[in-house]
Amino acid sequence: MNSLQKDKPMTAPEDDWRESLSALVDGECQTDELDALLRGQVSPRQAQDTSWACYQIVGAALRGSLDGSEQPPSAAFASAVMGRLAAGQRPAAATAPDRQQQRSPAVNDPVWRWRWAGGLAAVVAAVLLGWQWQGGAATATPELARSDARQGAEGGSPAHQAGAGLVNATYESAGR
Amino acid sequence: MNRHAPTLSSADSDLLLVRRAQAGEMRAFELLVLKYQRRVERLVARMLRDPGLVEDVAQETFIRAYKALGQFRGESAFYTWLYRIALNTARKQIADLRRDPVQSMSSLETGDGDETSGNERGLTLQITDAETPEALLASKEIAQAVNEAMDALPVELRQAITLREIEGLSYDEIANVLDCPVGTVRSRIFRAREAISGRIRPLLERQGGKRW
Numbered sequence: 001m002n003s004l005q006k007d008k009p010m011t012a013p014e015d016d017w018r019e020s021l022s023a024l025v026d027g028e029c030q031t032d033e034l035d036a037l038l039r040g041q042v043s044p045r046q047a048q049d050t051s052w053a054c055y056q057i058v059g060a061a062l063r064g065s066l067d068g069s070e071q072p073p074s075a076a077f078a079s080a081v082m083g084r085l086a087a088g089q090r091p092a093a094a095t096a097p098d099r100q101q102q103r104s105p106a107v108n109d110p111v112w113r114w115r116w117a118g119g120l121a122a123v124v125a126a127v128l129l130g131w132q133w134q135g136g137a138a139t140a141t142p143e144l145a146r147s148d149a150r151q152g153a154e155g156g157s158p159a160h161q162a163g164a165g166l167v168n169a170t171y172e173s174a175g176r
Numbered sequence: 177m178n179r180h181a182p183t184l185s186s187a188d189s190d191l192l193l194v195r196r197a198q199a200g201e202m203r204a205f206e207l208l209v210l211k212y213q214r215r216v217e218r219l220v221a222r223m224l225r226d227p228g229l230v231e232d233v234a235q236e237t238f239i240r241a242y243k244a245l246g247q248f249r250g251e252s253a254f255y256t257w258l259y260r261i262a263l264n265t266a267r268k269q270i271a272d273l274r275r276d277p278v279q280s281m282s283s284l285e286t287g288d289g290d291e292t293s294g295n296e297r298g299l300t301l302q303i304t305d306a307e308t309p310e311a312l313l314a315s316k317e318i319a320q321a322v323n324e325a326m327d328a329l330p331v332e333l334r335q336a337i338t339l340r341e342i343e344g345l346s347y348d349e350i351a352n353v354l355d356c357p358v359g360t361v362r363s364r365i366f367r368a369r370e371a372i373s374g375r376i377r378p379l380l381e382r383q384g385g386k387r388w
Contacts, residue, residue: 019363022365022366022369025189025369026346027188028346034192034196038201038204051373052210053211058372058373062342063342073209073211074213077213077235078206081239084235084239085242
């Protein structure tokens with residue numbers, strides 16, 4: 001039966017959306033009414049929220065299912081949820097930059113260039129340290145060099161002995 | 177408005193709203209949030225003691241529900257589906273709290289190591305905010321106000337709202353029972369709701385609802 005047109009009692013225009021909302025509570029809302037309700041074309045959102053919650057509580061009361069949780073829904077709660085969802089939806093447009101950030105950075109990227117510079121500096125520092133170690137050993141104090149040489153002569157490992165010979169020879173060639 | 181537009185056949189307004197939300201209408205989902213916020217909070221409050229956490233977990237429940245909305249096929253009631261998400265979200269929160277030594281155990285509903293048994297015990301023994309004497313008194317007042325409003329309604333409005341809310345009949349069925357057009361049924365139900373709402377709004381305002 002669809003006789004809404006002819007038998008619908010007159011209601012004030014401002015009540016039309018409330019009646020649509022009441023029908024929505026019952027799942028009896030028409031598609032065009034629902035469109036208008038959801039798009040906020042017919043009612044202030046806050047008034048809609050209030051009536052929506054009230055109708056739910058009236059139903060619960062009539063069914064005897066009030067359980068102590070019939071406080072009005074908090075505006076802040078719904079706003080927070082919808083705000084978080086809206087923020088979460090933005091990444092749909094923002095995912096492209098995210099993906100760009102994940103791909104390999106271009107070599108002319110400033111950060112990448114700093115990494116190259118850092119790596120190069122580390123290699124140079126390692127070479128310099130190695131060179132200094134060799135040169136530094138050659139100029140070690142005579143007592144230490146001699147002691148090493150003696151240890152080598154007294155039967156250290158072959159490597160030790162070779163090192164001691166080298167140090168000793170260097171020391172001797174330095175004319176000391 | 178075209179009164180000959182097809183009436184949405186589903187008796188489940190939740191499903192209507194879910195379908196619209198699935199199609200990207202955020203307002204439809206917001207109405208579901210408004211409808212179920214308190215029930216979800218109450219469920220979560222049975223598992224967690226910290227009121228701040230309860231609200232966080234309730235919010236997270238709706239966020240997860242929205243993200244998973246595409247998987248909702250309507251085979252169960254929306255609230256059943258939402259209830260499951262709320263339970264899982266609260267359980268995850270409990271597990272996180274137990275892993276975090278900084279968090280006080282007072283945030284949890286029980287201090288033992290058995291999460292499942294703790295939750296079950298929480299479901300039966302914990303007194304939640306909604307079960308405080310104040311909240312129960314408020315519910316009693318609302319019920320009383322609704323009963324008084326019902327008594328004051330013209331008989332045709334009282335019949336219509338009773339058949340809808342208590343007997344669960346559709347508008348068509350009510351029209352058949354009352355031998356009147358569907359539009360009249362719809363209007364009577366609406367007017368009954370408005371009359372009763374007028375009685376309970378002051379009570380809800382007193383409870384601190386900021387939008388009332």
